[in-house]
Amino acid sequence: MIYQLHADVCKALAHAIRIEIIDMLGESELGFREILEKTGVAKSSLSQHLSVMVEKGILTQRKEGLNSYFKLSTPKVSEACQLMREVLVDRLEKTQDLLKTL
Amino acid sequence: MIYQLHADVCKALAHAIRIEIIDMLGESELGFREILEKTGVAKSSLSQHLSVMVEKGILTQRKEGLNSYFKLSTPKVSEACQLMREVLVDRLEKTQDLLKTL
């Protein structure tokens, strides 16, 4: 079912660490080691997060010798993330405004 | 932390029924009853799904007498969903292409 597949893509974004990774990838490709250091999570945990995103088509993976490199599969991923961030900011601003009226 | 809040917005989209609801809302506002009939889920379940989306700023809710009406809080929600759908379609097309080469 299309809604389930669509939701699965959303799920692949729905974790703080994965959002952080998408943010740090931006335009560039990064190696596993570099992402590992920047995020500070356990390597097995990172490997699992990355593999979820690869499976769902968020990232593409390239292996070179012992090393793995990751990048966004398309700039649409960044764009979608940016829009969701704006939805968040709009909401935070609204509650901020509400507080001011008190 | 911003990544957690951002992820929470994504989580609010990360369910097949909620994607379906966002799709059916589009431009228009719909009543609880109408969404209930179109989705066919249990009313308590629907109420909970809707409230998650309202809490995270995806939807806005308007109450009128006994009835509740919902709409997207901003067109950005649709746009983000559309982008994620495109990420999905791109991936499906790629596996499709891969199959053709066999």
Place this chain on the structure above:
DNA sequence: TTATATGTTCACAAATATATGAACTTATGT
């Protein structure tokens, strides 16, 4: 060959999210 470094996979415990039905609140009609 042996050792080492890099990621991945696995098993499993803990944390979260989801579905369900009953109870509840509130507005409206009689």
Place this chain on the structure above:
DNA sequence: ACATAAGTTCATATATTTGTGAACATATAA
């Protein structure tokens, strides 16, 4: 006041996701 209809909330059973460390596979170096 009483009954009814519309949603919401609650408790809880189930399912899914996540984090952890150990085991594993593989490429490179000594």
